[in-house]
Amino acid sequence: MSEEYPESLSASVNLEDKLGVNKYEVDEGNPHIVLLEDFPDAEFDKLIIACPAGLYKRDAEGVASFDCAGCLECGTCRYLCEGTVIAEWGYPQGTMGIEYRFG
């Protein structure tokens, strides 16, 4: 859009609060998404934009991080970056992961 977003409207979204209302059964130590050891920055940056749960992050120093707790199991990262960033994408074990109470 040609117009800039006014600061007041484009308050940065707090996804941790949003994910906090969801119900999860986290499979500790058993991640269902595994990243490659090494990946291009530009590919990872696509996931920062596209992951609806905001699980792909960069800190102030630009260091990339990912944690699949909070995953909505949508598959966005699989479609965008399987093979460039994502080494393995699967579903969590049965009963694990997100449990939608409304859906």
Added chain:
Amino acid sequence: MMDEDAFDVLVVGGGVAGCAAAYELAKAGKSVLLIERGTFCGSKNMTGGRVYIHAFEKIWPDIEEAAPLERKVTHERVSMLSRDSAVAIDFTSTQLARSGADSYTVLRSSFDQWMAEQAEAAGAQVVCGIRVDDLIVREGRVCGVIAGDDELEARVTILADGVNSLLAEKLGYIQKPAPHQVAVGCKEIIELPSGTIEDRFQCASGEGAACLFVGDATHGRVGGGFLYTNRDSISLGVVATLSHLADGSTSVAQMMEDMKRHPVIAPLVAGGEMVEYSGHVVPEGGYGLLPKLSGDGVLVVGDAAMLCINLGYMVRGMDFAAASGEMAALTAIEAIDAGDVSEEGLAGYRRRLEDSFVLKDLETFRYFPSFMENCTRLFDGYPDMVRDIMLGMFTVDGTPTEHVKPLLKSCVSEIGMWQVFKDVRGGLKAL
């Protein structure tokens, strides 16, 4: 040799298509096992969303009385959203409530559980909390599934495992769609009292609205926003095509947040409490994205078969899912009875889909996905253009007002009359 205690049919996934298939099979007396990875059917599923009931009524004639439907949609609104404005087509009609042509908002967690209960009551076995890891394939024939250490055999296996059908991919039936063929959706459930919803959307009790937004909802990127009224909540969300989203600088979660704060939308959800945040991928490639639909001992249904249409003013997937589940079941019943569950024996599934609204509608709109994706002015350009025309017509501030014709001319000039003409022609051709 087929295992002695093999099932007639295994269904992988307890969403719309899987539950519909399991129900029809059980009703016909076939032994059927539905396997769902979530703790209950629906626990992994989300929709915008609304169902067009025709396909469901065919399976469950009493669905309107019996199922946990949210609201009957009698208000349709499509808006072009710019930063500060909305220009809407607002259609309200009692004819939208006509039996057979009616649609309902739903929440999948409760809706899918109801469908699974119907399947169970008809005699299907439903097991939840089990993830299917792989298929048993012998000499090219699918003979069942592998879940952990267990192997389960069946004459026919129905893949209803959703848009990320890892199983259909393993079989090589589907090429993973490219990022321009899929969109990511995210949604908030915002609780509000039912009376407040009826007041805000001018609906009678039990009725509701379906609203789609194009333009600022996705910061001008290809995609759109949606709002559906449930009984005691509002489903508000955005859908953005992955290729266009990933090229931009605004995250889909930020789009969602900004839409919620948009001056046109904020009052609709004011005072509500957000009780769930969900996300899902939508297959938007249309007819061109169809996978191989059946093979030896296997059928692919619903989102796994990419059966979905987004026309901008209408989004459909669940009625296709229900019908495909039903048709897969009818095909499997015939094939099992005839003793031929080979690719040829199951080929009637595709023919059934072709003879029905499912593939007819997908084919009718086969060129729309590429039109929408290429006509980026729909999302960034036209919303501001129509806003400016409306401002010219409706603003009275004491400065001398101009005629409508030069107003139109100046507002259209930025995009250009010829371009507008070409886009309208292109859109009409694709629709």
